[in-house]
Amino acid sequence: xxxLKPLLFTDLPFLLEVRNHDSTRINLENDSIFxxxxxxxxxxxxxxxxxxxxxxxxxxxxxxxxENCIGADIHIDYRRKGYAYQAYKEYLKDxxxxxxxxxxxxxxxxxYINLGFIKTGDFxxxxxxxxxxxxxxx
Numbered sequence: 001x002x003x004l005k006p007l008l009f010t011d012l013p014f015l016l017e018v019r020n021h022d023s024t025r026i027n028l029e030n031d032s033i034f035x036x037x038x039x040x041x042x043x044x045x046x047x048x049x050x051x052x053x054x055x056x057x058x059x060x061x062x063x064x065x066x067e068n069c070i071g072a073d074i075h076i077d078y079r080r081k082g083y084a085y086q087a088y089k090e091y092l093k094d095x096x097x098x099x100x101x102x103x104x105x106x107x108x109x110x111x112y113i114n115l116g117f118i119k120t121g122d123f124x125x126x127x128x129x130x131x132x133x134x135x136x137x138x
Contacts (some may be wrong), residue, residue, distance in 0.1 A: 002086035004051040011052050012039045014059050015063055018075045027106045029072075029126055050066070053087045063087050070098050088115050096138045104130040111135075 007015065016039055018024055023050075025031040042048075053072065054060040060083050061074035070091065072084045092098060092115065100117065102109050103126070112134050122133035 001052045001055070002060075002083055002090055004090055005054055007042060007043075007048065007050040007052055007062060009040070011059065011062075012036060012043060014052070015039065015050075015062050018073050021076055023076055024073050025069060027103055027108070029101060029131065031127070035049050051087075051091075055081055055083060058110060059086070061117060063091060065091075070100050081086075085111055085115070088112075092136060092138075095136070095137065099135040101131055101133050104132050109134075 013036060016034060016036060019028075020033045047129045049065050051063040051065070052059045052065055053074070055078075058084070059075075060078035060081075061072055064071040064073070070088075072087050074084050088111070099120070099133060101114065104123075109132075115136065116130050117134040117136045120135050
């Protein structure tokens with residue numbers, strides 16, 4: 001069972017391990033690689049309301065939140081096990097609205113459709129790929 005725990009300063013090396021992996025960055029709007037010093041500065045200055053995704057007290061990914069815009073990234077060793085789906089369900093259980101952006105060719109788009117997200121019609125092109133906005137309404 002997945003548990004969302006507030007992201008702590010001590011979780012930042014794990015966050016970077018997931019975030020900086022090529023297979024994660026290819027599906028992020030900002031595909032830059034960040035070092036620990038940059039990440040610590042970001043965390044200290046912005047104090048984000050992000051979460052680690054944990055299974056049996058082991059971090060398997062992280063969950064991003066910025067107002068109503070959300071997203072999750074799973075460590076390569078834990079993908080395709082349903083953890084992202086469970087994390088979204090856990091986060092959305094008390095929410096009436098959320099949105100996210102996803103590349104149209106990202107297989108995760110099907111996950112969002114299964115969770116009840118629908119395309120808004122908003123889109124942009126990032127690195128020559130179609131990037132679409134989807135929203136969830138309870």
